[in-house]
Amino acid sequence: MKGARGGPSGLRDTDMNSDDFPTDDDGSDDDDQPIARDHATPLSLRIGRRAVLAGGAGLAAWTMTGGKTARADGARTANPSTLTFIQPPHVIADGHAVAAGYDARVLIRWGDPVSADAPAFDPAHLTAEAQEKQFGTNNDFIAFLPLPAGSGASDHGLLCVNHEYANAELMWPGLSRKDQKNLSADQAQVEMAAHGHSVVEVKKTAGEWRVVADSRYARRLTLRSTVMAISGPAARHPRLRTTADPTGARVIGTLNNCAGGKTPWGTVLIAEENIHQYFSGAPTGGEADNHARMGIKGNPRYSWGRHDARFDIEQEPNEPNRFGWLVEIDPYDPASLPVKRTALGRFKHEGAGTALTADGRCAVYSGDDQRFEYLYKFVTDARVIHSDPAANRNILDHGTLYVARFEDDGTGHWIALRLGDGPLTAANGFKTQADVMIETRRAADLMRATPLDRPEDVEPNPVTGKVYAMLTNNTKRTADDAHGPNPRGPNPYGHVLEITPAPGPDGTPDHGAETFTWDILLRAGNPAVADHEADYHPATPDHGAWLAAPDNCAFDPRGRLWISTDQGSKQHKNGIPDGMYACDLGGPGRALTRFFFACPRGAEMCGPEFTPDGETLFVAVQHPAEGSTFDAPATRWPDFKDDVPPRASVVAITRAKGGPIGA
Ligand code: FEO
Ligand code: CA
Numbered sequence: 001m002k003g004a005r006g007g008p009s010g011l012r013d014t015d016m017n018s019d020d021f022p023t024d025d026d027g028s029d030d031d032d033q034p035i036a037r038d039h040a041t042p043l044s045l046r047i048g049r050r051a052v053l054a055g056g057a058g059l060a061a062w063t064m065t066g067g068k069t070a071r072a073d074g075a076r077t078a079n080p081s082t083l084t085f086i087q088p089p090h091v092i093a094d095g096h097a098v099a100a101g102y103d104a105r106v107l108i109r110w111g112d113p114v115s116a117d118a119p120a121f122d123p124a125h126l127t128a129e130a131q132e133k134q135f136g137t138n139n140d141f142i143a144f145l146p147l148p149a150g151s152g153a154s155d156h157g158l159l160c161v162n163h164e165y166a167n168a169e170l171m172w173p174g175l176s177r178k179d180q181k182n183l184s185a186d187q188a189q190v191e192m193a194a195h196g197h198s199v200v201e202v203k204k205t206a207g208e209w210r211v212v213a214d215s216r217y218a219r220r221l222t223l224r225s226t227v228m229a230i231s232g233p234a235a236r237h238p239r240l241r242t243t244a245d246p247t248g249a250r251v252i253g254t255l256n257n258c259a260g261g262k263t264p265w266g267t268v269l270i271a272e273e274n275i276h277q278y279f280s281g282a283p284t285g286g287e288a289d290n291h292a293r294m295g296i297k298g299n300p301r302y303s304w305g306r307h308d309a310r311f312d313i314e315q316e317p318n319e320p321n322r323f324g325w326l327v328e329i330d331p332y333d334p335a336s337l338p339v340k341r342t343a344l345g346r347f348k349h350e351g352a353g354t355a356l357t358a359d360g361r362c363a364v365y366s367g368d369d370q371r372f373e374y375l376y377k378f379v380t381d382a383r384v385i386h387s388d389p390a391a392n393r394n395i396l397d398h399g400t401l402y403v404a405r406f407e408d409d410g411t412g413h414w415i416a417l418r419l420g421d422g423p424l425t426a427a428n429g430f431k432t433q434a435d436v437m438i439e440t441r442r443a444a445d446l447m448r449a450t451p452l453d454r455p456e457d458v459e460p461n462p463v464t465g466k467v468y469a470m471l472t473n474n475t476k477r478t479a480d481d482a483h484g485p486n487p488r489g490p491n492p493y494g495h496v497l498e499i500t501p502a503p504g505p506d507g508t509p510d511h512g513a514e515t516f517t518w519d520i521l522l523r524a525g526n527p528a529v530a531d532h533e534a535d536y537h538p539a540t541p542d543h544g545a546w547l548a549a550p551d552n553c554a555f556d557p558r559g560r561l562w563i564s565t566d567q568g569s570k571q572h573k574n575g576i577p578d579g580m581y582a583c584d585l586g587g588p589g590r591a592l593t594r595f596f597f598a599c600p601r602g603a604e605m606c607g608p609e610f611t612p613d614g615e616t617l618f619v620a621v622q623h624p625a626e627g628s629t630f631d632a633p634a635t636r637w638p639d640f641k642d643d644v645p646p647r648a649s650v651v652a653i654t655r656a657k658g659g660p661i662g663a
């Protein structure tokens with residue numbers, strides 16, 4: 001499929017039935033309300049502007065104007081971006097699409113085998129036993145780890161993939177979205193098995209990626225059966241003990257794994273995000289305020305609490321305290337015990353972007369993806385020992401968790417969340433550091449952190465050391481509250497924040513620094529519609545494509561930013577597909593977004609991950625056809641067979657003739 005729609009029949013861009021089935025996003029408490037526009041004067045952004053008037057060969061570009069697709073006349077002006085690919089049509093369609101000259105091939109789908117003894121996918125008869133051996137649903141984060149370990153290989157490795165959540169209405173006939181809370185016990189078990197994480201071995205042969213069958217690394221982690229350890233300050237604390245686990249140090253499974261990160265010692269961190277959706281029962285007793293602060297309100301999306309006491313907080317009030325952490329996995333050792341690292345705090349972790357500090361310690365950035373929540377950074381006490389990966393095994397159990405405070409003058413600093421500092425005392429319910437970690441959000445409230453517009457991925461750029469935060473949207477922010485790092489109220493389209501850590505001894509950004517400066521790289525929305533108050537490079541209407549709801553991101557080897565988007569229920573409202581967008585971060589093409597890959601209808605884009613050579617980009621197409629049902633799916637991507645439902649899948653993108661992505 002070169003520059004064309006995916007699917008067996010090639011170009012598939014008919015606008016098939018898309019009803020107004022109410023949808024929401026992945027549970028991030030976003031809404032679907034009409035947007036009351038504010039016409040306050042936008043803050044001026046500090047994007048370096050350069051008029052681009054030079055002549056020369058231009059590139060085809062597509063923009064959306066008034067809901068209609070129009071081809072922009074890009075033939076008379078040069079494209080100032082270093083990204084020179086020809087963009088695919090910027091429209092929502094049944095299939096995926098990629099820039100001309102690239103191949104985008106489905107690598108693994110929901111239900112494909114992971115374990116050697118996995119049965120074939122049988123969508124008419126889903127069972128938990130089969131699903132535990134098959135690729136889970138709704139793939140999100142992707143990590144590529146080279147094989148052999150530490151080799152830097154780009155044609156052979158492990159793909160580590162999160163399975164964030166389940167759309168019951170797209171898994172079984174006869175259901176609508178609201179029926180998910182009434183599933184049978186067997187269906188709930190299938191959902192639990194479909195959540196979690198997969199490790200698969202992948203290899204590129206003759207230019208094409210394939211999953212290696214019967215790999216000794218193949219592994220499924222699920223909520224039904226995968227035992228995990230709990231370590232760090234909150235481990236063994238009474239608030240983590242349950243009937244099933246009187247130690248408070250062992251838990252079965254991980255929940256709502258959204259994005260993640262890779263550590264410098266070759267392990268993977270996966271983030272537990274919207275855990276509130278799974279717990280039923282009324283928040284009462286000593287944990288009531290804690291549960292309410294995490295959004296556990298007795299109205300779960302899932303039925304699990306009706307079938308399993310651990311998901312009923314009236315029976316097991318401490319069970320939610322065992323979720324909302326970052327989990328460390330060693331994919332190179334399929335027998336290893338995953339570990340929930342409580343020193344990195346408990347909140348709705350979107351992901352975990354890592355970098356080394358100037359003195360060789362590990363920093364982990366993580367956003368708390370909900371409206372008006374915060375951005376965090378953890379820094380280990382110890383230095384990473386590169387010569388001995390095993391020496392770093394428990395390095396994440398000791399360190400300092402910080403939360404960000406931004407000033408309107410473009411500066412900011414990291415505030416430590418440390419027992420005894422300021423209001424973090426027994427008088428406020430923080431008797432030990434375990435309490436600070438279990439109730440990280442409340443600790444951050446008391447330390448006057450800056451509420452942001454749903455921080456999703458927060459990733460350090462390995463080339464420049466600057467840190468980029470995807471602030472996906474916030475329709476609840478008011479115009480009066482729009483200032484500093486939150487420049488728009490309401491903010492339905494999101495923006496990208498650029499954070500520059502204070503320099504270390506060598507003059508480059510130091511991830512160990514407690515101060516930073518910040519800027520806004522771009523403000524999403526349609527730059528051709530004044531009401532959107534969007535702000536990009538001025539050539540975007542001619543040479544780029546606009547985006548909404550930045551969610552995950554990655555950097556290619558040249559340090560350019562690749563953004564994946566998740567408009568949730570607003571995809572149809574905005575009229576543009578979710579997918580991959582990329583831009584330069586410096587030079588004349590800074591903040592000129594270019595459109596690279598389109599998700600099929602109803603899907604959001606997750607998991608962008610480059611191989612070390614930058615010649616493959618793995619992406620995760622999550623929840624194709626969301627907003628419709630198993631009986632009448634809005635698309636049957638990627639199989640396009642009448643008896644096969646839409647399936648979340650990982651797609652491998654390469655250049656047809658080889659070479660780096662995006663050049
Ligand atoms: Fe799971 Fe914040 O997206
Ligand atoms: Ca998402």
Ligand code: CA
Nearest residue numbers: 258456551552
């Ligand atoms: Ca996300």
Ligand code: CA
Nearest residue numbers: 025472551566
């Ligand atoms: Ca999202």
